[in-house]
Amino acid sequence: MGKDKQGTIRIGIGGWTYEPWRGVFYPAGLAQKRELEHAGSKLTSIEVNGTYYGSQKPESFAKWHDETPEHFVFSLKAPRFATNRKVLAEAGQSIERFFTSGVMELKDKLGPINWQFMATKKFDAQDFEAFLKLLPASHEGRQLRHAVEVRHESFRHPDFIAMLSAYGVAPVVAGDAEYPQIADPTAPFVYARIMGTTEGEALGYSEAALDGWADRARGWAQGDVPEDLPLIGPKPEATPRDVYLYVISGHKVSNPQAAMALIERVKP
Template sequence: MADVRIGISGWRYEPWRGDFYPTELTQKNELYYASRQVSSIEINGSFYATQSPKSYKTWAAATPDDFVFSVKCPRYITHIRRLKDVREPLSNFFASGVLHLDKKLGAFLWQFPPSFRFDEERVEEFFKMLPTHFKKAVALAKESERYDAEYPKEFARSNRPLHHAMEVRNHSFENPDFIKLLRKYNVALVLADTAGKWPYMEDITADFMYLRLHGDEELYASGYDKSTLRWWADRIELWEAGRQASDALTISEDKPPAAKSRNIYVYFDNDMKVRAPYDARTLMGLLGQKRVNTEGPTPVPELGL
């Protein structure tokens, strides 16, 4: 059975307080609350700064057993180093404790800046370094001289797969060779709705899909009306069943990898005007998904996390 996760990018936003978050909710319990309204959340603090093993353990403990996180990977690798000489920062990232999310770890998001152009050799060298299983990530983490995640011993033996997705923002990536490269390494092309600002490609490149909905009219701000969300729901149901829409906007003429079903991650990033959590819940409803008490505030205990 395919697993379709609908959620939000981040959860700490001041405008959400007293709107999506009940007025009486303490900030330390916002993740507890949000994780009972949607089925997945993108951790984006890891994009800006190195997180700690304690943070990842705390986030895992605050969320339901069936919850899943995706993790936005360091901009130091994607925006500053721009994939040059990134073996050390890559090992530091995996040594920072991210695998402590354990069974709640979904996919890794690698987002690149608009100025980063397609360089086939550089991208392929990066893909070769990306760990595809827990044990490979642990081996990479052990190369770090800066961090020690103290992972459980069983992680070093685990063949549990890791999933990677790549979000590009330069039109040079609208290239069949890029699609071919993603498929070679089973890296998902992020299908990003960016109000027409950056590339929109529906090529399926991996055994899962990753969508980021940033707003269809105004980037990071505009909400999605119900008819538009119905369009997305119809699309998602096709992809979930291993199919592709007949009118899909693709770069490659080659058929996508065959699949009877696909896991899908969908994250709303139109958070500026408090649209993301509501759009996520509406889309979940259209797909027949429910979380705890989506009609009103969820009682939140004082966890002290």
């Protein structure tokens, strides 16, 4: 990617099946089987949470692919069986099982995989590097992107940042959350989950807060590092990066509105 270009920004929410969105995000009377189609027409990505709890059928992935627009992307939460374990180096079979479970039916709509860890999981450099070595760079001829969502303060360490950079894995940026903030760009993409929507705001966030996240997304895409998100390691080279930003948790009923407002703000 040349310096005269910038990365692609994709913005969305977590999942698409949520009853309080009916009549708010989804038009009243819309058939539930058409909710993904509607979400795909308003958003540019969705993070799937169901894959964290258990396997989905290959037919489901193929159906999701077919019901969304051409450039839509799904990010998948990796199975908890791979990350919620004492010894991460032993996760090989769970990782392999995940990639052979049908996820590749998403084809070019398969976005990053989010490997989420429990808040009690501490940084063990040797074991965590062993885990990173297990993450495949590609599967069935398709390149894969990996992000790790770590939630313990011990990961705010320069050695962790250097390790992610070496393997081309991104840390999940936990925006407006109680979790530790790790915003160092270490991969060809940035993966952000912002969790600060509130009931008192029609769009979930204030106009100023939406402007702030839109500015950060554009900056990442252009190769900049947001000045208001401190780095743990050295400042990386200015390289355009793709951006995946999801409005998660918070006042969930407002998350689609926040995501759509951000999409409007980052349009060229």
